[in-house]
Amino acid sequence: MPPKSGHHRAKNVGYDDDDMYGEEEDYYEEEGGEGDGMTEEDKEQMAAATLQVKEALFGDLRLTDKEIQEALWHYYYDVEKSVIYLKNKHTPKEPAQPKQSQKPVSRFDQAAGAADTGAPTGKHSLHDIQSTTLCAALSLNRVDVPYPEPLLAPLSMESLSTKTSNFFWDTPWGGIDRNRMGVIMEPTRLRGGLLGGSKLAALAAKRKQKQQEQASNGDGTSNADKAVALLDRLSVKGDRSAPAVAEAPKPSVRYQRKKSPSPKPEPEPEEDPEPEPVKPLIEFPDLRAEPSTFAATLCSDDPAQKRKMVTFASFDVPYSTQSKFRMSNPWDGPSPDDVVQEAQKRGAGRTPKAKKTPKKTNGEALAESVEKLSFVDDTPKVKSKNLNVEQEYAQSGLKRMLNFVVIGHVDHGKSTLMGRLLYNMKVIDQRSVDKLRKEAENLGKSSFALAWVMDQTSEERSRGVTVDIATNNFETEKTRFTILDAPGHRDFIPNMIAGASQADFAVLVIDASTNSFESGLKGQTKEHALLVRSMGVQRIIVAVNKMDTVAWSPQRFNEISSQMTEFLVSASFSPKQITFVPVAGLTGGNVTSHTEDPEATWYTGPTLVAALDASEPAKRPIDKPLRLTIADVFRGSIINPVSISGRIDAGNVQVGDVVLAMPSNQRATIKAIESETGEPGDWAVAGQIPVLHLQGIDPVHLRLGDILCDPTQPVRLVRSFTAKILAFEHVLPSTVDVFRGRLQAVGRIVKLSAVLNKSTAEVVRKRPRIVKPGEVARVVVELERELPLEVGVRVVFREGGKTVAAGLLEG
Numbered sequence: 001m002p003p004k005s006g007h008h009r010a011k012n013v014g015y016d017d018d019d020m021y022g023e024e025e026d027y028y029e030e031e032g033g034e035g036d037g038m039t040e041e042d043k044e045q046m047a048a049a050t051l052q053v054k055e056a057l058f059g060d061l062r063l064t065d066k067e068i069q070e071a072l073w074h075y076y077y078d079v080e081k082s083v084i085y086l087k088n089k090h091t092p093k094e095p096a097q098p099k100q101s102q103k104p105v106s107r108f109d110q111a112a113g114a115a116d117t118g119a120p121t122g123k124h125s126l127h128d129i130q131s132t133t134l135c136a137a138l139s140l141n142r143v144d145v146p147y148p149e150p151l152l153a154p155l156s157m158e159s160l161s162t163k164t165s166n167f168f169w170d171t172p173w174g175g176i177d178r179n180r181m182g183v184i185m186e187p188t189r190l191r192g193g194l195l196g197g198s199k200l201a202a203l204a205a206k207r208k209q210k211q212q213e214q215a216s217n218g219d220g221t222s223n224a225d226k227a228v229a230l231l232d233r234l235s236v237k238g239d240r241s242a243p244a245v246a247e248a249p250k251p252s253v254r255y256q257r258k259k260s261p262s263p264k265p266e267p268e269p270e271e272d273p274e275p276e277p278v279k280p281l282i283e284f285p286d287l288r289a290e291p292s293t294f295a296a297t298l299c300s301d302d303p304a305q306k307r308k309m310v311t312f313a314s315f316d317v318p319y320s321t322q323s324k325f326r327m328s329n330p331w332d333g334p335s336p337d338d339v340v341q342e343a344q345k346r347g348a349g350r351t352p353k354a355k356k357t358p359k360k361t362n363g364e365a366l367a368e369s370v371e372k373l374s375f376v377d378d379t380p381k382v383k384s385k386n387l388n389v390e391q392e393y394a395q396s397g398l399k400r401m402l403n404f405v406v407i408g409h410v411d412h413g414k415s416t417l418m419g420r421l422l423y424n425m426k427v428i429d430q431r432s433v434d435k436l437r438k439e440a441e442n443l444g445k446s447s448f449a450l451a452w453v454m455d456q457t458s459e460e461r462s463r464g465v466t467v468d469i470a471t472n473n474f475e476t477e478k479t480r481f482t483i484l485d486a487p488g489h490r491d492f493i494p495n496m497i498a499g500a501s502q503a504d505f506a507v508l509v510i511d512a513s514t515n516s517f518e519s520g521l522k523g524q525t526k527e528h529a530l531l532v533r534s535m536g537v538q539r540i541i542v543a544v545n546k547m548d549t550v551a552w553s554p555q556r557f558n559e560i561s562s563q564m565t566e567f568l569v570s571a572s573f574s575p576k577q578i579t580f581v582p583v584a585g586l587t588g589g590n591v592t593s594h595t596e597d598p599e600a601t602w603y604t605g606p607t608l609v610a611a612l613d614a615s616e617p618a619k620r621p622i623d624k625p626l627r628l629t630i631a632d633v634f635r636g637s638i639i640n641p642v643s644i645s646g647r648i649d650a651g652n653v654q655v656g657d658v659v660l661a662m663p664s665n666q667r668a669t670i671k672a673i674e675s676e677t678g679e680p681g682d683w684a685v686a687g688q689i690p691v692l693h694l695q696g697i698d699p700v701h702l703r704l705g706d707i708l709c710d711p712t713q714p715v716r717l718v719r720s721f722t723a724k725i726l727a728f729e730h731v732l733p734s735t736v737d738v739f740r741g742r743l744q745a746v747g748r749i750v751k752l753s754a755v756l757n758k759s760t761a762e763v764v765r766k767r768p769r770i771v772k773p774g775e776v777a778r779v780v781v782e783l784e785r786e787l788p789l790e791v792g793v794r795v796v797f798r799e800g801g802k803t804v805a806a807g808l809l810e811g
């Protein structure tokens with residue numbers, strides 16, 4: 001007998017036979033000692049219990065002590081249970097009742113009965129469906145698995161024929177096509193595991209077989225009890241004290257152990273715990289839908305089944321059901337591309353037939369006509385008056401016209417001086433000057449008020465420097481002047497060059513205040529002077545400015561004059577063409593009238609305006625072919641969509657003339673002409689800077705620096721040229737930026753031909769390796785792109801932000 005400790009433990013929990021077997025086996029091996037294993041206490045307890053059982057039987061049964069003790073051992077000295085057991089076992093049995101249904105039916109028998117008959121006994125319920133469906137879904141086998149109580153609710157015959165789809169007949173998706181319903185395939189072979197091929201299943205099968213044999217032998221009375229006992233063993237027992245009226249002694253393999261001396265109970269039928277898997281005993285109603293193609297393909301081992309399902313569930317794509325689709329061969333006939341190409345071939349050479357235009361709505365017609373209107377150039381053709389412009393100019397009695405460029409180092413007072421000039425010449429009124437002064441004061445730049453007469457952009461005003469050429473006009477009694485105010489900052493030298501290229505003469509402004517003149521010499525004072533000379537400017541007026549800051553010192557004035565004369569003469573200016581005027585642009589001294597400052601009485605020379613007026617204009621090549629350098633392009637005006645302004649270098653123009661823009665090589669007609677002062681006119685001549693309103697040309701073909709020329713004698717586009725240059729820096733064969741007015745291109749000095757005499761232009765030295773600053777030389781230049789250049793035009797070479805040389809194109 002096992003010791004008590006193991007006894008209690010085994011009774012507290014109901015285990016599966018498999019579990020108990022292994023567990024107990026280990027246990028006995030540990031305990032396996034000699035003798036019956038009963039302690040003295042056990043023996044006493046057994047003897048007392050045996051007496052009690054005998055008393056309880058009252059001699060009803062003649063039983064040996066061994067039989068009684070066997071029962072007591074089995075029921076752990078429980079006298080009551082042992083008595084019941086013994087009575088049941090040894091009381092003669094009555095013949096089996098023919099109506100088993102009248103007997104209390106255990107739950108196991110309910111399930112077993114269902115398996116036997118294949119017919120459920122109760123009503124169809126949701127649980128039925130769920131249980132059977134669940135079983136099918138999980139185990140994929142039909143086995144006699146003990147179900148939880150709710151799942152064993154009786155099934156009706158009706159449910160047998162019930163399909164899963166019928167159950168969902170009232171759901172929104174109940175009418176789904178059969179071939180679109182999900183299917184679970186039953187595997188073709190049994191799987192192992194608890195629900196498929198466990199010992200439990202085998203045991204149940206064996207028991208069922210035994211029951212059938214007993215029933216056939218007429219011994220079916222204890223089937224139900226045994227079934228219940230089996231069920232009880234399969235569930236956890238929470239209450240051992242509950243009466244077990246029909247409970248049979250629990251069959252246990254432990255008593256069959258070799259070493260156990262205890263009396264052996266009756267041999268149980270479950271001798272063979274590992275029977276072969278047998279056919280499932282419970283046949284559940286077949287609620288499965290047909291497997292889907294996917295499931296059949298994936299799960300089924302049966303190729304025939306797979307084929308069947310594929311055939312069953314395959315369906316045509318929608319449009320393939322149309323006979324037209326089925327019958328047609330997409331490769332019949334030519335491809336769409338072939339059709340198009342064939343049609344194009346046939347249509348080649350034929351005049352296209354007028355398309356049948358669909359009838360338009362009023363709105364569409366209106367929109368179309370408006371669109372047409374916008375593209376129709378309704379500008380009337382400009383007719384030329386065929387004037388003799390040279391004769392017109394001679395007879396016009398116009399004042400002579402002079403353009404001058406204002407140059408000098410940054411902040412030496414150029415714009416202020418010009419502002420004062422314009423103010424004194426009544427070009428701008430006091431109100432305008434007051435307004436500018438106020439604005440300048442607000443920005444803390446009150447001293448710049450007069451400069452703002454010329455510097456009109458916000459950038460120029462906020463930075464206090466001139467950026468681009470500013471133009472303005474004024475007149476004296478005999479001359480109409482155009483001012484070209486150039487920026488003094490070295491960053492804007494290309495703009496200064498553009499201004500210088502339009503000028504007849506130059507006004508060089510020098511700050512007379514201490515150190516400013518000297519610093520200017522190192523800066524742009526000399527560079528500007530050299531540049532304008534190189535651009536063909538011969539006359540120069542030097543305005544020694546800010547004389548108020550040096551108390552109109554004649555010494556300072558003379559000092560500056562002498563130094564600058566020396567330099568300018570060295571730069572090829574004729575002394576006769578150089579004029580010095582002491583001025584104060586801010587206060588207006590000597591600008592248009594002599595200053596009243598007593599310290600300035602020593603100066604008796606001309607005022608600035610007088611010096612300007614004393615200038616002689618260069619000879620105007622009015623009779624030459626037209627050459628106009630574009631200085632500005634305007635677009636967007638409704639009346640005049642495209643306009644340009646620029647100096648006429650040579651020739652003349654009149655309204656109705658056709659001009660050629662180079663290098664774009666586009667023609668345009670002159671629609672109207674305005675003078676520098678905005679007065680309309682019929683013609684303009686060389687030396688003037690008119691505004692020309694053009695038609696018949698897109699503004700994209702017009703850029704700053706381009707040339708408008710006579711279409712019959714156009715300017716040449718060149719890639720290589722020879723020039724006579726004045727060197728400002730050492731000149732070597734190298735890459736340079738070539739400027740022609742505002743036109744610019746990258747070029748390379750490929751050859752130093754000769755160093756020339758400055759006055760006579762005779763060759764001094766052939767093929768020099770280098771040209772020194774101040775020397776005049778002949779060089780050959782090649783350009784990266786074509787520029788409109790011809791003999792006599794001025795070019796400037798710059799390198800690394802510095803002007804290295806400037807000169808005249810020779811060929």
Ligand SMILES: Nc1nc2c(ncn2[C@@H]2O[C@H](COP(=O)(O)OP(=O)(O)OP(=O)(O)O)[C@@H](O)[C@H]2O)c(=O)[nH]1
Pocket residue numbers: 408409410411412413414415416417447448451464465466486487488489545546547548549583584585586587
């Ligand atoms: N005292 C005094 N200051 C002057 C005179 N002329 C100009 N200034 C001042 O000099 C500063 C520069 O004057 P601007 O006219 O802007 O000089 P700028 O040469 O035109 O300068 P950029 O165009 O940028 O090269 C301003 O503050 C002027 O008020 C002058 O005659 N006397």
